[in-house]
Amino acid sequence: MAENASLIITARDGKKLVGIARSVTDFTYCTYLSDLAVDQDYQKQGIGKDLIRLTKLAVPEASLILLSAPAARHYYPKIGMDKHEACYILRDVNNLT
DSSP states (O other), rough: OTTTSSEEEEEEEEEEEEEEEEEEEOOOEEEEEEEEEOGGGTTSHHHHHHHHHHHHHHSSTSSEOOOGGGGGTTHHHHHTTTOOOOOOEEEEOOGGO
16 A cells, blocks of 8 residues: 555654554545544644645645545534535445446
């Protein structure tokens, strides 16, 4: 996963990794933030929001896009992200008609 990421932003407490944002981007049009994780002991300190901010600042001209895990979908609107109504997922190529 890490080898094929275009952009990785991390948060550390000393040498301890406490947060990561892993993205795939074309550095022009879109940045897909595919993984955002913060150590449970470090949550609710703004680390996730900072990782998102730093990801966006790394590629300011590109739209930042993410798909939320079900448990986190209420988090993103609270930090100022807009919900997009036109997202589609294809899980099985055999479902194409």
